[in-house]
Amino acid sequence: MAESMIHGWINKRIMKPEEISVMNRSDQDRLEFLSDEYGVNIVCAEKTELKDAHFVLLAMKPKDVEAALSGIKDKLSGNTVILSVAAGVSIETIQKHVGNFPVARAMPNTSAKIGKSATGVAWSKHVSKEQQHELRNLLSSIGSVTVVEEEQLHAVTGVAGSGPAYIYYFAEAMTEAAIANGLSSADAKKLVRQTFAGAAEMLQQEDFAELRKKVTSPNGTTAAGLRSLEENHFKETVGECVTRASERSKELGKEFK
Ligand SMILES: NC(=O)C1=CN([C@@H]2O[C@H](COP(=O)(O)OP(=O)(O)OC[C@H]3O[C@@H](n4cnc5c(N)ncnc54)[C@H](O)[C@@H]3O)[C@@H](O)[C@H]2O)C=CC1
Ligand SMILES: O=C(O)[C@@H]1CCC=N1
Structure with missing residues (x-):
């Protein structure tokens, strides 16, 4: 760091x-x-x-x-x-x-x-x-x-301090899925990198949910993909991830008091 x-x-x-x-x-x-x-x-x-x-x-x-x-x-x-x-x-x-x-x-x-x-x-x-x-x-x-x-720094840690690792993990998973669906490793990495880079830039400009809606055509491919995330409790998983990281920050504070 x-x-x-x-x-x-x-x-x-x-x-x-x-x-x-x-x-x-x-x-x-x-x-x-x-x-x-x-x-x-x-x-x-x-x-x-x-x-x-x-x-x-x-x-x-x-x-x-x-x-x-x-x-x-x-x-x-x-x-x-x-x-x-x-x-x-x-x-x-x-x-x-x-x-x-x-x-x-x-x-x-x-x-x-x-x-x-x-x-x-x-x-x-x-x-x-x-x-x-x-x-x-x-x-x-x-x-x-x-x-x-100061107390809010635990939440900052759970979201932003540790956050890049979650994004990298998501990118790893996307790449593996791309390869499993028939792309070469080089093409998968190139496509995932640029998808994240483009989306990260778009996030600076518009409301997050609005951006998602613009990609999601009724009954289209994105809707199918997002449905799977919902069925697999994606939001709850991310919520638990951020909460656990924040809790770990609190624990570290107590361990090294
Ligand atoms: N890696 C990350 O993404 C982030 C890390 N942090 C915090 O930054 C701190 C360092 O994390 P990393 O850089 O990942 O760890 P690291 O293990 O890469 O670096 C820590 C360095 O501190 C040195 N060190 C240990 N005791 C020392 C002492 N008494 N005097 C001088 N140097 C000493 C170690 O030899 C090591 O080189 C941690 O407390 C972590 O919570 C905060 C935000 C993000
Ligand atoms: O994993 C950690 O404990 C440090 C703090 C935030 C990011 N890395």
């Missing part, structure tokens, strides 16, 4: 590579890859001063947040905003480890890499208006930004 965000920031020229420093607990190869690919600095937690940092991005797994914070808490200055993308981990938990620092929690998705994340963000009352403005700028450079109440 960190790479997707770095890629987006550099691409949009929001930051210069030399203004970004990356650290990793153990994965030196990953750091070298990031440095080679994007020109960012590699630093190590023990030897680094963070006093001048505007932002510290926490992009490790929720289980690793506590250890990461204990490694940096004595190096932070009051002007640094901690921006966490760790699913579920609350602002309260982060502040329990570092004190009353300005903390923001964002839930982006990996489309940040191409500037198309759908990001939700919430912040603590310690984040000043100016820092809120800076955060919005930073996050809007990697896609859309929706400011929500």
Whole structure:
């Protein structure tokens, strides 16, 4: 996730590579890859001063947040905003480890890499208006930004943070079905990619249900396909999928409190 965000920031020229420093607990190869690919600095937690940092991005797994914070808490200055993308981990938990620092929690998705994340963000009352403005700028450079109440971030995670994976899974299923119905693998992929790309662009322009109705001729092929989705409880399945992901976010918050 960190790479997707770095890629987006550099691409949009929001930051210069030399203004970004990356650290990793153990994965030196990953750091070298990031440095080679994007020109960012590699630093190590023990030897680094963070006093001048505007932002510290926490992009490790929720289980690793506590250890990461204990490694940096004595190096932070009051002007640094901690921006966490760790699913579920609350602002309260982060502040329990570092004190009353300005903390923001964002839930982006990996489309940040191409500037198309759908990001939700919430912040603590310690984040000043100016820092809120800076955060919005930073996050809007990697896609859309929706400011929500912290509790709503679980739902944002269920829909948007995890969302790309559901779409990819749907694309995989469509491709397999296309092949089963007689298309070559190459043709199936090409057709599915463009169907998703075209539909994604149309979604920006019109009401979702209206778009669906325009494709669906009475007694035609789409109606037959959609009937199968209905009979197989598609909406309930998607609903359960989003709810379970949101619930998992809540659980992670409790596990790593
Ligand atoms: N992958 C995704 O689509 C999204 C992920 N997230 C959140 O982003 C976070 C990272 O997820 P991924 O990028 O998928 O995981 P990842 O496993 O690819 O990356 C996490 C990195 O953190 C490093 N790390 C662990 N402890 C550390 C420490 N103490 N100091 C510095 N680095 C440390 C690991 O070595 C690893 O390289 C998670 O908390 C996840 O909930 C949020 C939105 C979307
Ligand atoms: O699967 C996860 O836990 C992370 C959070 C949202 C997307 N990936």
